[in-house]
Structure formats: structure tokens, C-alpha cells
Amino acid sequence: MDITKQNINDVLLITIEDKDANLSKSEHFKEQVLNEITLGARKLIVSFERVEYIDSSFLGAMVAILKNLLPQDGKLVLIELNSDINNLFELTRLDKIFDLKDSLETALKEF
Amino acid sequence: MNRTILLVDDDIIQLRLFEKLLTSNGYSCRIALSVDEAELILKEETPDLIISDYEMPVRNGFEFRRHLLTEETYKNIPFLFLTSVNDHDFVQQGLDLKAIDYITKNTPPTHVLSKIDNLLQAVREHYERSLGEIKGIAEKLNLRNIPKKAPVLKNFSISYFNQSFQNQPGGDFIDFIKVNDRYTFIVLGDVMGKKWGAWFFSFSFLSYIRSAIRLCVFDENYSLSQIMNKLNRVIYADELLGEIFSTLSIVLVDDELGTIKYAGAGDLPLLKFEKDSEGLKPFKSDGILLGFAEHGNYNEIDIAMGEEEEIYLISDGMIDFEVDGKKRSDLKLFEEKLFNLKKNKVTADEIKNNLFNKHVSQVDDCSIIILKKI
Secondary structure, three states: OOEEEEEEOOEEEEEEOOOEEOHHHHHHHHHHHHHHHHOOOOEEEEEOOOOOEEOHHHHHHHHHHHHHHHHHOOEEEEEOOOHHHHHHHHHOOHHHHOEEEOOHHHHHOOO | OOOEEEEEOOOHHHHHHHHHHHHOOOOEEEEEOOHHHHHHHHHHOOOOEEEEEOOOOOOOHHHHHHHHHOOOOOOOOOEEEEEOOOOHHHHHHHHHOOOOEEEEOOOOHHHHHHHHHHHHHHHHHHHHHHHHHHHHHHHHOOOOOOOOOOOOOOOEEEEEEEEOEOOEOOOEEEEEEEOOOOEEEEEEEEEOOOHHHHHHHHHHHHHHHHHHHHHHHHOOOOOHHHHHHHHHHHHHHOHHHOOOOEEEEEEEEEOOOOEEEEEEEOOOOEEEEOOOOOOOEEEOOOEOOEOOOOOOOOOOEEEOOOOOOEEEEEOHHHHEEEEOOEEEEOHHHHHHHHHHHHHOOOOHHHHHHHHOOOOOEOOOOEEEEEEEEO
16 A cells, blocks of 8 residues: 655644555555554654545555554544544444544644 | 456567457456556556566566465465566477466467456356355255244244355354244354354354354343353354454343343344334444453443334445445445335335445445344
């Protein structure tokens, strides 16, 4: 999976570059982010700006990342989800466990 | 379904000739003028076959092939070399890189087509044989995440449908647990993921669900909230399921009183059809995905059922659609389709035929359970 990484102070911004976040990419994405956590990242923002569709495999990978991060006092904020993806998070109560924000600016205030 | 071939050649005329030959014979083609372009296309989609020229500037076909072999996602895509070089050493070098065969550029079009047809046919037969063997073993071991039939009740009828994705088992699972003449549990879950990985773990979840229900029922405990909380705690504690999550909808049918209760974990809303209503009524559960947190806050909801009223439990595959090449999840669209069918008083079978319409591209396995008060 194509991602770009940017450090903003001590926050790591990960932007998903694929428009289709699905099974074939979920495992690789999870590995990439878990690797960053192993290397010490604790404040993460994942941008869905370019993502049009997300499947349950990718949702599962996101949940696994969060479950890994929380016991290590980490924080993960997801930004710029399109309305379909945002609805999916709300419908399945994932909005209760993830911190969803509209923009990078608002997300950065969370840290 | 059209099979897709990725053609890689720096010679645009050669590419167009091949593309024309293949598309006029039922294949879809993606074309790339360089290895870099080909790799960009591969990030977007996985073709059924790659045909690549050997001689290209910057990176040649062998380098391309070597790179593909290092990537788990690409290494098993059938690969043919296309070349004007008919030298024995080149042929051997390509075959050493696990290329299935060579096509020389002066091969007559009919031979090229036969070669590709035969190759893809052989790949498909091999795949179907392997799939058949695994399905046969699962059948013998009685590994089934979708039951053969639903129990017969006095005051309710149960219909259910499941359609696998690309003919492979998936993470959706259904179960009916008829405890006695009065109580029946209806279970629909969806392990996050697709195909074999999700299918494998669905049995772990099913076992836990059956155990949790049975153990609570032994103690005369029919509280869905308590069953869900216990179930969640045991799944949370299971290290093997540490990174695997599942949604769950459970309905408890009291066939004596004609009532139902519902609880859910990260599932889509239960939908209800009521007579004289303007749309389907959603019931949203509070619980989060099984296994994410030790305490998941699972509440149960009483749902009154009048005669001829129906409830629907659905997995997320039911609301995923692909329109004009774009995938999206749209519960509203699904609700409207289902409600229009009900307004026209169609049967459960007709609902199935309509909702599992082949014209709507399916992108995941789909399940629906329909419970009707009679």
C-alpha cells in the first residue's frame, strides 16, 4: 500500500495514497503502521483524504492498530473521511472507539 | 467476467496490436509502456496475466519479473515473456524466473490467442481443483459457518441467504440455536476480512458464541446483554484472536409469547418492516466490535412484532455496491430497495433474487436473515 509520512512536531501524519483501501492492502498497511509504533511513534494521524472506499479487512487492520497503540499510551486520530466512510464508522459504532476529525488542523489540537 | 491482461512493452504499435487482438477476443487489457507504468497499474488492480516484453529501456523485463517475485501480492500472477529474441539463453533465463512461457513477436495471432486461452484455462482448472479439495475436506469435517436449514417455529418463519465472494468461503457466519420449544437464538456475524482468512476464524467465533449461549442457558440466563458481555470478555482474553475482530447480531425469539430481543456488536442496524410505515425502521445496538475492549457495553432491545411484520439482519456486504467502477457502502440505498420490494408484497425468495442481483457488482460476501411473524 502506498502511504506518505510526514512528521509535524512529534505527530506522525500518515496519508493513505490509494483510493481503494481493501483486503489486498490491509495487511501491508497494518505492518507499516505497527512498525512506526515499534520505532516509537505514539501520536498518529491517518488521513483518508484520497480514499474512496474502505472494506471490512481494512477496517479490521485499523482496529488492530488502535488496539495495539492504546495500551502504550498512544493516540490515533483519523481525518478527512468521505461521507460514505464516515457513515460506515458511525453505523458500526467505530466512531465510539476512533477519534474522527474533519481536518489536519483540528486533529493536531488533540495532541 | 472479463479477464484482465497487463501488457508491458515500450513499443506502442506492438502494444496496440496486442491490445486489439486480445480485446476483440473477450479480454480486458491494461497497457504500460514501461516497467514503472506497469507497477503503477499493479497498485490499482491485480490482472489475471502479465505479458511483458524483455527488451525495454531503463528496466527490462527480467528486472520487472525479478521484482514481482519478491512481492507476495504479485509473485503468483501468471507471467509470459514477449520477445523478438529467440535465443536459447534468454529463454532459459526467463524460465528460471518462473515465467510460464515465451511468446515471440512473430508468432501468428491465432497461436498467441490459443496459448493465452490454454494457459488461463489451466490456471483456472488448477485453482478450482484446489478449491474443490479444500471444500471437500471442510464438508467432511462438518465445518460449516452457514447452516443447512433454519428451525421451524410456530409463530415465526426464518429465511436466510448467503452469497460468497468470488466463489470462496468468507467471514460471514450464521447460526440458529433452538434451545427448546420456546427459545431460539438467531446469530449473524461477520469476521472482518475476506475469503479464507476470515472463513477460518469464523469457526473460532462460532464456537465461542455457541458456548456462551449454552452456558448461560444452563443457568436459565436468557439475558442477551449478559451473554454478549461474557462472550466479549472471553474473546478479548483469547490471544489468538488479538488482531481479529467480528461483528455480531443476536436475536432471541420467544416463540411462546411471540416476542423478540436483539443485541449487537459493531453490526449494522437491524431493520424492521412495519405495516403502513413509510420506510424500514432501524434498531441500532450500542455494542462495539467483539474483542476490541474488555467491556463492550452490550444492551438488549425489545422489539414488538405484529403479524406479517419482518426484521432483517444483514452483513456489511449487503450494503456495498460497485457502480461505474466505484465502490461504496450505502445503507440508505439498500433500505430503499428492500422497502420497495416489501411494499410490492414480494416473498422472501423474491427478495433474495432481487437483492443478490447479479447486475449489481458484489464486492464482499453477503448475508441476510429474514424473521417474519406469522
